[in-house]
Amino acid sequence: MxxxxxxxxxxxxxxxxxxxxxxxxxxxxxxxxxxVGSNGAGKTTAMSVSAGLLRHEAGRVSLLDxxxxxxxxHAGRVALLPQDARLPPHLRVEQVLRFYxxxxxxxxxxxxxAAEKALAWTNLAGKRRAEVCELSHGMYRRLTIAxxxxxxxxxxxxxxxxxxxxxxxxxRIREVILGKEQNQTILISSHRMADIESLCTEVAxxxxxxxxxxxxxxxxxLMHSTxxxxxxxxxPGVLEHVRNLLEQAEWWFExxxxxxxxxxxxxxxxxxxxxxxxxxxxxxxxxxxxxxxxVSLEDEYMKMVESHAPQKR
Numbered sequence: 273m274x275x276x277x278x279x280x281x282x283x284x285x286x287x288x289x290x291x292x293x294x295x296x297x298x299x300x301x302x303x304x305x306x307x308v309g310s311n312g313a314g315k316t317t318a319m320s321v322s323a324g325l326l327r328h329e330a331g332r333v334s335l336l337d338x339x340x341x342x343x344x345x346h347a348g349r350v351a352l353l354p355q356d357a358r359l360p361p362h363l364r365v366e367q368v369l370r371f372y373x374x375x376x377x378x379x380x381x382x383x384x385x386a387a388e389k390a391l392a393w394t395n396l397a398g399k400r401r402a403e404v405c406e407l408s409h410g411m412y413r414r415l416t417i418a419x420x421x422x423x424x425x426x427x428x429x430x431x432x433x434x435x436x437x438x439x440x441x442x443x444r445i446r447e448v449i450l451g452k453e454q455n456q457t458i459l460i461s462s463h464r465m466a467d468i469e470s471l472c473t474e475v476a477x478x479x480x481x482x483x484x485x486x487x488x489x490x491x492x493x494l495m496h497s498t499x500x501x502x503x504x505x506x507x508p509g510v511l512e513h514v515r516n517l518l519e520q521a522e523w524w525f526e527x528x529x530x531x532x533x534x535x536x537x538x539x540x541x542x543x544x545x546x547x548x549x550x551x552x553x554x555x556x557x558x559x560x561x562x563x564x565x566x567v568s569l570e571d572e573y574m575k576m577v578e579s580h581a582p583q584k585r
Contacts, residue, residue, distance in 0.1 A: 504559030
C-alpha cells in the first residue's frame with residue numbers, strides 16, 4: 273500500500289466514554305498530513321494509539337505497512353511529539369539532543385553530528401550550553417521538535433506543534449517542517465487552520481472519534497475551480513449584479529470570511545473569471561480586500577462539522 277499509517281475501525285474507550293469510534297485513517301508516505309478536529313475529537317488519542325502508547329479495544333493499526341508499533345521494526349523510524357512534551361529540566365540543550373539521539377538509535381560516533389545538525393536548523397546553536405529550564409517557551413518547543421526529527425525518522429507525528437508560540441517562532445517551526453526530507457511523512461494535529469492549509473497536502477477531519485472526511489486540501493478548498501473575493505460590507509447585495517456574468521457558474525456568500533465566492537466551469541480559468549468579475553465589484557463600490565483562489569479550509573471544516581452535528585429535537 274505504501275502508507276505511513278493505516279487505521280482501520282479503531283475503537284478506544286475510557287470507561288464509558290468512547291474516544292475513538294471505529295476510526296479509519298490512511299496517511300500516504302511522503303505527505304505532510306493534517307489532522308483537524310475540536311477538543312475531545314480524538315486527535316491525540318489517535319496519535320497515541322498509532323505510536324503504541326495506548327491500547328485499543330478493536331480495529332487494526334499498521335505503521336509503514338508493517339503492522340502495529342513494534343520496537344524491533346519501528347525503533348528509530350517513528351517519532352511522536354506530544355502536545356505537552358516534557359524534557360529533563362536540568363540537562364543542557366546539547367546533552368538532551370545527544371541523549372535522545374542515542375535513544376533514537378543513532379550510533380555513538382554519529383550522535384554528536386546529529387545533535388549539531390538539529391541545533392543548526394532549529395536556530396538553537398547559541399543555546400547549546402543552556403539548561404532546559406532556562407529556555408523560553410518558543411525555544412523549548414523548538415527543542416522538542418528537534419528531538420522528534422533526530423535521526424531523520426521516516427514517520428513523525430506532531431501534536432499541536434505551534435501551541436503557544438509567538439509569530440516569529442511559528443515561522444521558524446514552519447520552516448523546519450517544510451524543510452523535511454522528501455522521504456519523510458509528517459502527521460500534524462492542530463487547531464490552527466492557517467497552519468494546516470499552508471503546510472499540508474492532505475487533511476482529515478475527525479469529530480467524536482470518527483472520520484468525517486479525508487481528502488487533498490486542494491480538493492476540499494476547491495482550489496482549481498473557485499475564486500473567493502474578500503470584501504467589505506454590502507457583498508450579499510451585489511450578488512444580483514454578478515450572477516449572470518459567467519455561464520454555468522455558482523455564486524454564494526460566506527459570512528464567516530466575508531467572501532463572495534464563485535465556482536466556475538472547467539472550461540474557464542481563474543484569470544478569465546477575475547477579468548470579468550473584479551470591474552463589476554469595484555463599479556458597485558465594494559471594498560475589495562483580497563482575491564483568493566479556492567475557499568477557506570476553515571469554512572469547509574465548519575460546514576462539515578455542522579452537517580454532522582446531532583439534530584436538536
